[in-house]
Amino acid sequence: MGPTRDAPVLAVEGLGKSFGSVRAVDDLTFSVRPGAVTGFLGPNGAGKTTTLRMLLGLTRPTAGRALVDGLPYAEHERPARVVGAALEASSFHPGRTGLGHLEVFAAQVGASNRRCRELIDFVGLGPAAERRVGGYSMGMRQRLGLATALLADPPAVVLDEPANGLDPEGIRWMRGLLRAFAAEGRTVLISSHVLSEVQHTVDDVVIIAHGRLVHASSLADLGALATPETYVESPAAGALAGLCDDRGWSRRADGAGLVVAGVPAAEIGAAAYAAGIELHQLVSRGVGLEDVFLRLTGGVR
Ligand SMILES: Nc1ncnc2c1ncn2[C@@H]1O[C@H](COP(=O)(O)OP(=O)(O)O)[C@@H](O)[C@H]1O
Ligand SMILES: [Mg+2]
Numbered sequence: 001m002g003p004t005r006d007a008p009v010l011a012v013e014g015l016g017k018s019f020g021s022v023r024a025v026d027d028l029t030f031s032v033r034p035g036a037v038t039g040f041l042g043p044n045g046a047g048k049t050t051t052l053r054m055l056l057g058l059t060r061p062t063a064g065r066a067l068v069d070g071l072p073y074a075e076h077e078r079p080a081r082v083v084g085a086a087l088e089a090s091s092f093h094p095g096r097t098g099l100g101h102l103e104v105f106a107a108q109v110g111a112s113n114r115r116c117r118e119l120i121d122f123v124g125l126g127p128a129a130e131r132r133v134g135g136y137s138m139g140m141r142q143r144l145g146l147a148t149a150l151l152a153d154p155p156a157v158v159l160d161e162p163a164n165g166l167d168p169e170g171i172r173w174m175r176g177l178l179r180a181f182a183a184e185g186r187t188v189l190i191s192s193h194v195l196s197e198v199q200h201t202v203d204d205v206v207i208i209a210h211g212r213l214v215h216a217s218s219l220a221d222l223g224a225l226a227t228p229e230t231y232v233e234s235p236a237a238g239a240l241a242g243l244c245d246d247r248g249w250s251r252r253a254d255g256a257g258l259v260v261a262g263v264p265a266a267e268i269g270a271a272a273y274a275a276g277i278e279l280h281q282l283v284s285r286g287v288g289l290e291d292v293f294l295r296l297t298g299g300v301r
Contacts (some may be wrong), residue, residue, distance in 0.1 A: 006155065006187045007034035007035070007155035007156055007187045008034065008068050008069035008083070008116060008155060008156050008185060008187055009031055009032065009033060009034065009069060009070075009187070010031065010032040010055060010067070010068055010080055010083075010156065010158070010189055011031035011032070011066075011067045011070075012028050012029060012030060012031075012051065012054070012055065012064065012065070012066045012067070013029050013032070013064050013065050013066075014027055014028070014029055014063060014064030014065070015027070015028040015046075015051065015054060015061055015063065015064035015065065015066055016028070016062050016063030016064050016196065016211075017031070017050050017051075017054060017059060017061055017062050017063075017079070017211075018059060018062050023052040023210075023211050023259050024047045024052070024211055025047040025050050025061075025097070025211040026047075026210070026211035026212045027063070027212065028047070028051060028064070028208065028212065028213055029064075029213065030206045030213060030216050030265070032104050032187060032189050032204075032206070033187065033204070034093070034155075034156075034185055034186065035177050035182055035183075035186070035187075036182050036187075036188070036203040036204055037179065037181075037182045037188040037201055037202045037203050037204075038188065038189050038190070038191060038202060038203065038204040038205070038206060039190060039191075039195070039198045039199075039202035039204070039205045039206070039219075040052070040189055040190065040191040040192075040206050040208075041191070041192055041193070041195055041198070041205055041206065041207045041208070041293065041297075042191075042193065042207060042208040042209050042214075042297060043193055043209060043297050044193050046193070046208045046209050046210065046211065046297070047208055047210070047211035048161075048191040048193075049070050049087065049088065049160055049191070049206065050211075051066070051208075052085070052087065052158055052189075052191060053087065053261050054066040055068070055073065055083075055088065056073050056083065056085050056087070056158065057072065057073035057079065058087075068082055068083055068156070069082070074119065074128060078109075078110075078152075080108070080151075080152050080154070081109065081110075081152045081154055081155055082154060082155065082156060083156045083157070083158055084148075084150055084151065084152060084154035084156070084157045084158070085149055085157070085158040085159070085160075086142075086145030086146055086147035086148060086149045086157075086158075086159045086160065086162065087145075088160060088161075088204040092136075092141060092144065093133065093238045094132065094133055094134030095129050095132060095133075095134060096132065096133055097129065097131060097132055097133065098120060098125050098128055098129050098130075098131060098133055098140075099116060099117070099120055099129040099130060100138065101133055101144060101148070101293070102116040102119060102147055102148060102151065103116050103118060103213040104145070105148050105151055106151050107198060109151050109152040110152070111151040111152055115151065116151070117129075119147040119150055120144075120147055121150065122150075122282075123143040123144070123146050123147045123254075124143055124173070125140060125143050125144060126146070128140060134276070136167075137165065138164065138165025139164040139165045139166045139167060139170050141165070142162055142163075142164065142165055142166055142170070142174075143170075145255070146159065146162065146174070146177075154186075155185075155186050155187065156187035156188070156189075157178075157181065157186065157187070157188055157189070158183040158189045158190075159188075159189070159191070160190075160191050161191055161192055161193070162174055162190050162192075163190075163192055163194075163197040163198060171197065171300045174201075175200060175201045177235075178190065178201055179201065182203070189264050190202070194290075195289055195290050195293040196289070196290050198286075199219065199289055202219055203218060204216075204217070204218055204219065205217060205218075205219055205222050207222075207293065207296055207297060208297075209296070209298075214296045214297060215296050219289075222285050222289060222292060225292045225296075226286060226287040226288070226289060226291065226292050227261060227287055228262070228264060228284055228285065228286055228287065229259050229260065229261050229262070229284075229285045229286075230259070230260045230263055230264065230265045230268050230279045230282065230283065230284055230285065231254060231257055231258070231259050231281060231282075231283040231285055232257055232258050232259075232260060232265075232268055232272070232279060232281065233256055233257030233258070233279065233280045233281035233282075234257070234272070234276060234277055234278055234279050234280060235278055235280065236277050237257075237258075239275070239277050240258060240272065240277055240279075241258065242270060243272060243275055243277060244258065244260060245287040247263075247271060248294060249262075249263050249268075250262070251259075257281060259285070264284070265282050265283065265284045268282065269282050
């Protein structure tokens, strides 16, 4: 796969889609930069697939625009050469072999049969190339979807829930591949309903719930929203609890000690020292990103 110049920015502007009374996507605006992996995150039903379908010209927006390098997908002369995509992995013809499937798509995007053979090996489906897709596992379908997306060696890839059905080894493999694409300067957009599945893969996150944007930033900035907790243990447990209450710190019992939310260990240590309270443990605990994700996506509407 060659290095890539001028990979496209993917963007949606005031994008909306209603199915009857259901607002699947509602006034959504965000953009996805080249040279990074962006995670498009939200719970099931949040509107991820609908948004990606609009970006790929498969669903017509009822409001706003979805743009690939400033143009709607369908207005590109050879769109499949600009963005490779894998949407829901169930859309394969079950009677075709994996290789046969790739060859059908290759004809549409002007890729050779030799390229199909290379790709089927590249995604680890070499031994299953001649088997019918109907008998493929979910993980194998994901790999086939990825091979399809890569047929034209595109500068941008859009993958809908690529980690679904992959085992941990498969997820690690996919991660390496996507990180390598981004390092080549390509634009990579992947959706997931589970942040923890992609948190070691993505540089940026776009989080939606009920069709609306709830957060867009680097992964590092998302991490900063996690409130730290501190575990603290003292032989003078009553005095320690009293200190927390005096300071207005929220505390809960945990084993032999207390967990204090949102107060750094240094601040608790200093207060305990000043109050003459002996401490036997003082431990910072990060809060998982998944908690932040649930907090962000749970409270809308
Ligand atoms: N073709 C459709 N007809 C009617 N409702 C749809 C259609 N596609 C999606 N929806 C609805 O739009 C909402 C968003 O769905 P979807 O984009 O698939 O979410 P996600 O991919 O985040 O799980 C859901 O309420 C879903 O039921
Ligand atoms: Mg979906």
